[in-house]
Amino acid sequence: MNIIETNALTKYYGKSRGIIDVDLSVPEGDFFGFIGPNGAGKSTTLRVLLGLISPTGGLARIFGMDIVENKEKILGQIGYMPSEPAFYHGMKVSECLRYSARLRGMDCAYEAKKLCERFELDTERKINELSLGNRKKVSIVCALQHMPKLCILDEPTSGLDPLMQREFYSVLEDRNAKGATILLSSHVLSEVQHHCRHAAVIRDGQVMACDSIENLGDAHAKRVIIRGTGVPPSIEGIKDVKIDGDSVNFLYIGKPQTLMDALSKLPITDVNIAEPDLEEVFMHYYRKMEEN
C-alpha cells in the first residue's frame, strides 16, 4: 500500500508557480528522499500534504485518505519537522514538548525523555535562548515523541552538527525498521543517497524523476579534478570536460570502480573527487529529458 499518493498535485500562489502536476507515491515503510534546489517546491509539496496550504488542483491521499477531507485524522499519525522551526516566546523546552503532546491528546513523557537524552537536549532551557541547532533538536523530539506512522521532515539536518546528524539518522533508521515511513526533503544529494531507498527529484515545481536510488543511478555523480595528464580517462559517463593545462575537470556519472580503474592507469599527480553541485546533476537531468 502507498502511504502517500499524489495525483497531478498543483499549487499556484496567485499567478506565481508553487508546484505543478506533482505525482508521488511513497510505499509503506519506505525511506523516501525529496530532493531539489532551494525554491524548487519541496516545502510547498510538504505543506500541501500537511494541509497548511490548500492545493489549487490535483489530489493527494495519505494512509488512503483524502488530505482535505480527513486532515485531522491524518495529522494525528504524522510527525512533522519544519525547515525553520519556530516556537512560542518564553516557553521552556519541556513545556513545548508537553503542549505538543497535549494537542495530540497523548502523554509522550517517556519517549520525549529518551529522545532528549539521545540528542543531549536540556529541557529546562527556554527555547528562544537556544541556537538554531538546538531548536532543531526540539523540533525533532516534537516530530517523533508520539511514535508517528509517517515522518515528514523538511530539510531536517540543516543546522545540525555532524555528530547530531548521525544520531538523527540512526533514530530515523530505528523508527523505519519498526515500520514508520520516512519522507524527508533535502538539497544535499549525498544525504539522500546514503539514507533513502527511493527519491524524487524536483525542479521548478515539477517532479523530474521518481525512482529507487539505484535506478536513479545518475545520482552517483562525482565532480572529478585530476592533474598531471591533459586528457580525461576514456570511459563512459564522462561529461562536462574542462581542460586547463595539465589539469582536467569533469563530471563522472557511473560506477566508482570503473573510474578508479581508469584513473589508476593514468599518470596523475593529484586527484580530487567531490560531490557535484546539485545544480550540475539537475542540469544533467534536464539534458536527459530533452534528449528523450
Place this chain on the structure above:
Amino acid sequence: MSILRHNMKQGRNMLIIWTSVIAFMLAVCILIYPEMGRQMSEINSMFSDMGSFSAAFGMDKINFGEFIGFFGVECGNLLGLGGAFFAALLGISELAGEEREHTAEFLLTHPVSRRRVVTEKLCAVLLQIVIMNAAAITVTSLCVLAIGETPDIKLLALLFLAYIMLQAEIAAVCFGVSAFISRGGFGVGLGLTALLYFLNIIANLTKEAGFLKYITPYGYTDSSYIITNAGIEVKYLSVGIIFTAVGIASAYFKFEKKDIV
C-alpha cells in the same frame, strides 16, 4: 481546551499589566471623588458651559454632582478607551500573531481542526476581557464602599455591561481582521479603536453626523443616555451585536481556508 489554556498562559503578563493599570486608575478616580464632590457645583457648571466641547464628550447632559454622573464619564474614559485598546490588542494578535511568529506551522500540523483553533482562541480573548472587567467591577465596588457612596446599582451594572459589549465588539472585529492579515496588526487594532472613538465625538458635535453612532460602539456606551434612560440604546446596540457576529463569522470563514506560508 489545551489551546485555550496555552493562550491564557501566553497572555498572562499582558492581562496582569492591563488589568492592574485599569483597576488602579479606576480606584484613583473613585477615591478622589469626595474631594472633588465638594467643589462639584463649580465644576459642574464649568463642564457643562464649554459649549460643543461638553457636547462632544456628552458632559452637557450629566450631573457631576452625583457620583453616577461622575463615574459615567470616568468609567467611559478608562473602560471605553483603556479597556477597548486592550481588547483590540487581544483580538488582533491571536490569529495573526501565530503567523507572525511562525508558530502557526507548529500548531496546525497537530491534529487540531482550524475551527477548533479559532474557537479556543476566541474563548481566550473573551475570557481575558471578562477577567479584566471582573477585576474592574470588584475594585469599583470596594472603592465605592470605601467612600460611602450609594449609587444606583442597576445604572452601575448597565454602564459596565455596555463597556463589556463594546470591548467584545472591538475584540471580535479585530479578531476577524486578524484572520485576514499575516503579520503586524497592532497598529490596525489601535488605529481602529481610536477611529471609532473619534467618530463618536464627531457624531456628538453635529446632528448631521448622528448616523455615525450606528457605526461606532461608543454610540451605545453614551453614559448620559444610560443614566437618564436607565437602559442601553437598543438601536445602536443591535448594530453593535451584528458587527460582533460578523467579526467572529469572518474569522471562522477566512481562517478555515487560509494558506499558512
